[in-house]
Amino acid sequence: MDGQIGIFCIICAMAAVTYATRCAPLLVLSGRTLPAPVIRFLSHVPAAVLAALAAPALLIQENHLQLGLENLTLWAGLAALALAIKTRGFFGPVALGMAIVAVGRLF
Structure with a gap:
């Protein structure tokens, strides 16, 4: 059972990193005009x-x-x-x- 929890935690961490890398530019650059x-x-x-x-x-x-x-x-x-x-x-x-x-x- 511990192995399944570990795999689940890895999948959740990968999802969080993927979401963060896609969301960060939108949050940082929203409302700004790029050169x-x-x-x-x-x-x-x-x-x-x-x-x-x-x-x-x-x-x-x-x-x-x-x-x-x-x-x-x-x-x-x-x-x-x-x-x-x-x-x-x-x-x-x-x-x-x-x-x-x-x-x-x-x-």
Whole structure:
């Protein structure tokens, strides 16, 4: 029974830390106007996070960096990126990337 209480306490502590890290900026910055350079900097955070999540998935296969022609996900990602830049859309690039991977794996 002690092990279950310990696990419960760990889960509660993790929840409290997660809540605090998300709530603190809202409480500290509410009612304040941020300087323009800070707003410009923060506007780049979503793209940086997306790139940090996508890059390993596109570039690493079987625990090795793969930049060659055999890396199907890299080519699908590059095609999706090109379409996203051209159309500024979301669904089209996702569908294109999925289609390229599906057709590539079929053949």
